[in-house]
Amino acid sequence: MKALRYRLYAINRPTILIFTAAVFCFFLINPISTFGQKHHLKKNNTFAAENAAWCWFSDPRAVYYKGEKEAIYYGFINSSGDVMAKSFDLETGETSEHTLHESLQIDDHNVPTFLFLPDRKILTFYNHHNGDIFMRKSKRSEDITQWEQEVIILKEDSINRYCYTNPIMLSEENNRIYLFGRNLVRNREGAYLDTRIYCIYSDNYGETWSPEVNLLYNDGRNNPQYVKYTSDNKSRIDFLFTNGHPKLGSDISVHHIYYQNGHFRQTSGEKIGTFENLPISIKNTNKMHDANKTGVRAWIWDIALDKNSNPVVTYTQYPDEQNHEYYYARWDGNKWINKKIVNSGSYITIIKPSEKIKEAHYSGGIVLDHNNPSDVYLSRTVNNKFEIVKYEVNQKENLKMESITSNSNLDNIRPYIVDGNPTETPILLWMSGNYFHYTDYDTSLRILIK
DSSP: OOOOOOOOOOOOHHHHHHHHHHHHHHHHHOHHHHTTTGGGOSOOOEEEESSOBOOSSSOOSEEEEESSSEEEEEEEEOTTOOEEEEEEETTTOOEEEEEEETTSOSOGGGOOEEEEOTTSOEEEEEEOTTBOEEEEEBSSTTOOSOBOOOEEEEOOOSSEEEEEEEEEEEGGGTTEEEEEEEEEEEOTTSOEEEEEEEEEEESSTTSSOOOOEEOEEOTTOSSOOOEEEEEOSSSEEEEEEESSOGGGOTTOOEEEEEEETTEEEETTSOEEEOGGGOSEEGGGSOEEEOHHHHSOEEEEEEEEEOTTSOEEEEEEEEEETTEEEEEEEEEOSSSEEEEEEEEOOSOSOOOOTTOOOSOTTOOSOEEEOTTSTTEEEEEEEETTEEEEEEEEEOTTOOEEEEESSOSOSSEEEEEEEOBTOOSSSOEEEEEEEEEEETTEEEEEEEEEEO
16 A cells, blocks of 8 residues: 655644745845855845745746846736736845735646746736636836736637647747647537647737637547747757656656747657648657556646757656656757756655545656756755756766755645756756645745855
8 A cells, every 4th residue: 555645744834934924035135245246145045925836837936037127027926816016126125015806716737937028027927727817017127016908818718628838939030929838629519628838929019819729639649748848049948748647547658849930840840730730649749658558647837948049958757746856857968868957755745634635646856947057956856855956967867966946844836947048157046845736735835046
């Protein structure tokens, strides 16, 4: 009989709030000693947001931008279901926070994503978990405190239910903005048996949007495909995806294609088709992990491009629900090279008394530094707590490990490297706390500038 992950979860929230408030105020009052050196700090592990959670299928959920100020902008969902945006000035330590949508849903799937426009104003996108897709535009450049009216750009109806937002702008397509996510489609009998990956685009910075098209067809499988995206922000978009959810099938494999200059291509560069040929059948795309051959189902975490524009990815294999094995894979120009990083342990979801496990395939998370994709940040169990660890993978596939957190009283999960940071100093965010379900979490966001 497998051991389930039960742990004490009662928390003295007032005590935690007092402590975290004191720590946060210390950093605000002492900006010279903490953030005055900007990216020269060796380590500063403090709260980026209290009462905050996010999922990993909407990105970028945190972005760096240097204009009139050097700051990061990030979003989260709190325990009341509010969609939140926050900015953090890296020079002064000043923070701003704004509620984008009050009481949308208590669900971490709804985390907002951000895109800077050429005039330095910000577009933000967020969603219901299977409902509408929303957009707002900031009224002022580099400012999250005032926004234009919320707009629904994809609306739930009797057929369609939407989730996830992933905006990408391509400069070599006249700054066309693409938006990708998921659509659960109801058939005539009223059952949701068709999952699609929606794609819409705007050629006028979000003023109007194209009709929706389906990117990936799952060949009639009653199992939702999942996708991660990355781009050079010029002409190329890469798609890392599965043929389903690992809890719904033992044959969940990992696939990759990319789009460039109007054509979708296999990893090798072989042409698949154009937008006129969509959707692409998943079964006709190349696999980088084949569950039918290995007998091990998988799920995806991150994708980046190396200096040669070759994809680098991280994903999880599940020999069973108690063993989540992290893998790193890179395309060398001819083939995929897979490297096992570590067995991270079991799932992050804590089982409450008298309840059953709900999400046994929720790993701690493994992500890449997109500026240097040989650097991997992951969450694994150490002494029955999830800790953040950095691994360096060299060209010989050797590993060098460095602990980011240790001896923690709470779990540290779902790391994310802030997107768009051109410096050699990655900015790391992650969730800290107790995670029970995507609708039940007692977590905060922490930050490390290293």
